[in-house]
Amino acid sequence: MDQVLEALLEGGIITQKDVEKIKRSGKDISEYLIENGFFGESSYCDWFCRTFGFEKIDYSVEPDPSLVQIFPKDVILEQKFFPISYENGNRLVIASPNPFSVSFRKIQEFCGSVRVETRVCSPLMLQRVLEKVFKDGKRGGIEDLVEHIIDSAIKMGATDIHIFPGSVKLRIRGLLHRFMQLSPLSFQLILNRIKVMSGLDITEKRLPQDGRFSFSNYDIRVSVIPTAQGEKLALRILKRDFGFSLENIGLSEEQKNFVVRALKKRSGFIFVAGPTGQGKTTTIYSLLKQLDRDSLNVISIEDPIEYSLSDVTQIQINDDIGLTFAKALRHVLRQDPDVIFVGEIRDPETADIALKSALTGHLVLTTVHSRDVASGILRLIDLGASVEILLSTLFLGISQRLIRVFCKHCLGAGCQFCQYLGVSSLEAVFEVVYFDDDIKSDIKDCARHGKFVEMELRKIFKNYGISLLSDEITKKVKEGKINESEAFGIL
Secondary structure (H helix, E strand, C coil): CCHHHHHHHHCCCCCHHHHHHHHHHCCCHHHHHHHCCCCCHHHHHHHHHHHHCCEECCCCCCCCHHHHCCCCHHHHHHHCCEEEEEECCCEEEEEECCHHHCCHHHHHHHHCCCEEEEEECCHHHHHHHHHHHCCCCCCCCHHHHHHHHHHHHHHCCEEEEEEECCEEEEEECCEEEEEEECCHHHHHHHHHHHHHHCCCCCCCCCCCEEEEEEECCEEEEEEEEEECCEEEEEEEEEECCCCCCCCCCCCCHHHHHHHHHHHCCCCEEEEEECCCCCCHHHHHHHHHHHCCCCCCCEEEEECCCCCCCCCEEEEECEHHHCECHHHHHHHHHHHCCCEEEECCCCCHHHHHHHHHHHHCCCEEEEEECCCCHHHHHHHHHHCCCCHHHHHHHEEEEEEEEEEEEECCCCCCCCCHHHCCCCEEEEEEEEEEEECCHHHHHHHHHHHHCCCCCHHHHHHHHHHCCCCCHHHHHHHHHHCCCCCHHHHHHHC
């Protein structure tokens, strides 16, 4: 039997017949007792506190209704409580007419591992507080706040959401902008909610964690990392049906022709170079979509898988279980692939296997973290690639940057047309080098004479009329899309 009913029976306040009536009524014990005259509001609270050792809520203190919004309305109504205060970052004080009916575990699903303390209130006070909070009929809760942040970020064109202890920032057109301030409690609850949505461990606060979840027509990639100030969240927004196409990524006609020509090769090596966050993934996926995937066995090895591509077998790297790029690549070669995309060449072993795969009849695409095509070649050499093998397999090198185009209305000052960011859009600029026999011959001569350096490689490219990345950025300055200071920062 319920311990509250037992105490009421032992105290002679109710009879066994009353117990049956309470059970049949389907009402909370406190509601039944007050409605049927066993107690008044105040006397019920006094009896409960005296009998079970709880504290009574201070009626002179007005509870903060905004705290109620942290929890979903259905949880509040089911558990019959309301939060009073959140203290010292780890103690949540709540009020309930019957503290024994409240599931702390349920509450901690939204608060994490906080200590929950309960005060006793009357059922009428609970009703008054909840009516005040939910009078507009909205569900309320931390779920709404998380949804508002993500939905706003998408509508504002953000690519990333950064959630710090104290604030939320959005990366819009390449720059971070403050979106809202956060109280310590709101931050903790947002953190826990996103961890739950991403399938992460809400109790783990010492180690980085990665996850993902779906939101409308988007995939949200989540990274949580511990810092000296507390955990920090980074959310990457990925549109699920992103229209990858060579037609709309910003290539010139000549550059596009080079790319199409290289993709028609049955074997060879193609790389896309550039720093992090400069659009390499979008370019690679656009290249993969250009392929005839109905008649080709296309396999990708990625870390992480950013987008889902039809007719492409996508493999997620997992270093925790030893599934590295090199190991995955070895096994992929047993799957009769025509085209292999290696997400990134990070080490000599992966570089060696990738180039030998290109040498033995496979078309291999990859990305390299380097400044431009020339430095990309040297990066591969630094990773142990043979100059002979690299030049015998390499057909295409692409380098790119994303530039922030000034708003034409305010020229960077900020106005209503650009949301006061000063930037109207992001635009990609490319350096595309198609390695035909003549260019390869000149590069080999360069290597034989001990001049295998970036500057010499760029000279060779220029001799063949190739527009370098620096040339493309200079064009944007002349067009008035960026200024010289911005150009200097990009290069």
